[in-house]
Amino acid sequence: MSQVLDTPPPTAAPADGDLAALAARHGLAVSGARPSLPVYVRELWARRHFIAAFATAKLTAQYSQAKLGQVWQVMNPLLNAAVYFFIFGVLLGTKKGVPDYIPFLVTGVFIWTFTQSSILAGTRAISGNLGLVRALHFPRAALPISFCLQQLQQLLFSMGALVVILLCFGVAVSASWLLAIPALVLQFTFNAGVSMVMARMGAKTPDIAQLMPFILRTWMYVSGVMWSIDKLAKGHHGWPHWVVPVLQANPAAVYIDLMRYALIDSFHSSQLPHHVWPIATGWALVAGIGGFIYFWKAEETYGRG
Incomplete structure (x- = not known):
């Protein structure tokens, strides 16, 4: 006679709510979950030494394969300035009526390069470092x-060459040079905010990195890098009345003009837009805080997919 073995009834799988309660009871958290904003800021501050070391290492390795090495940090913006001087200053005549045009141009190129390079690097910050x-x-x-x-x-390294150029063209050292410090702080905050926006967009759509050079080149042409917005404002070019204020409030132009005002004694306060420091601070706060929050909201999605 066969013996019937009793088998225990199958147990039901625990519900999701039970699992969540069990995990919470033992201090477990979702892997890769986005922390709250205050916690995220504290975590970021705790890694400030990593951020500084990573930036220095990337800068050191940038030209490690070139024979001239770190000299290219200065040569690249200087060569760009030379090309712009020939095309815009000589051929197109934008240097006419602009005192100290070479210091004016070189300062604009150096400061614009800081913004351009920051945004381009930020666009690939996530997609280019998935490992x-x-x-x-x-x-x-x-x-x-x-x-x-x-x-x-890199900009600070290049500023040594800029100072030499200023002195060679008769620009005297003055107390106004100290204004370069708050101007750079505000520009760095703005650049970092825009870079975080582009990093999130570039992480989701890597093709944006291919489009950005064209966008940035267009932005450069309207930012007064090679020509004077103030000269346009005083001329009669048939532009609508709103064009000049918009160009002057352009953040790239604001930071370039602030640096020119700080370093070049022939660049006067009358050439700056009204309320230029509040405008510069406003751009920095909007881009810095807004970009940081925008980036943080997608924190758990980076590196997935």
Whole structure:
């Protein structure tokens, strides 16, 4: 006679709510979950040494394969300035009526390059470092911020050449040069905010990195890098009345003009837009805070897919 073995009834799978309660009871959290904004800021601050070291390492490695090495940090913007001087200053005559045109041009090129390079690097900050993003747990905002810090270090390295150019063309050292410090702080904050916006967009759509050079080139042409917006304002070109104020409030033009005002004694306050420091501060706060929050909201999506 066969013996019937009793088998225990199948147990039902625990519900999702039960699992969540069990995980919470034992201090478990969702892997890769976005922390709250205050926690995220604290985590980012705790990694400030990594951000600085990463930026320095990237800067050191940037020209490691070139024979001239770090000299290219100065040569690149200087060569760009030479090309712009020939095309715009000589052929198109934009230097006419602009005192100290070469210091005017070189300052504009150096400051614009800081913004341009920061945004381009930020666009690829996530998509170009997926191995690092997927391998290590850290606030992803550290990447675009470190790339902006790298570009700031490069600008400061290049400022030595800018000072030599200013002195060679008769621009005297003055107390107004100290205004370059708050101007650079505001520009760095603006650049970092825009870089974080572009980093999130570039992480989702990497093709944006191919489009950005064209957008930035157009932005450069309307930012008064090679020509004087103030000269346009005083001329009669048949432009609508709103064009000049919009060009003057353009953040790239604001930071360029602030640096020219700080360093070049022939660039007077009358050439600056009204309320220029509040405008510069406003752009920095809107881009810096807004870009940071925009980037943080997608924190858990970076490196996935």
